[in-house]
Amino acid sequence: MDEKEFGRLKREAEQRMKELHAEAAAAAPEEAAEPIKEEEKPAAQSGGITEALFRDKDRTLILALLLLLTDEKDGKADYSLLMALLYILL
Numbered sequence: 001m002d003e004k005e006f007g008r009l010k011r012e013a014e015q016r017m018k019e020l021h022a023e024a025a026a027a028a029p030e031e032a033a034e035p036i037k038e039e040e041k042p043a044a045q046s047g048g049i050t051e052a053l054f055r056d057k058d059r060t061l062i063l064a065l066l067l068l069l070t071d072e073k074d075g076k077a078d079y080s081l082l083m084a085l086l087y088i089l090l
Contacts, residue, residue, distance in 0.1 A: 062089055 054060050066085050069077055 059089065 053063065062085050066082060069082055069085075
């Protein structure tokens, strides 16, 4: 590739970059004008702690497993499994 062709490609790339920046700048105010929807009420206020805990089925299942495994008789609970489940809850 000679220097003329390289210079031409460079100018074309710079021109495309300027066009894309101009399009992005023109689109940004339109997107910013739309309000961002947030949750109306936090989960703790809308239905209490129980609703917040049982809203996510996966989290509820893991909590149930933790309760069952910690209640094992004879102290045979697998603590590494309990810690892994607690880590998943984070």
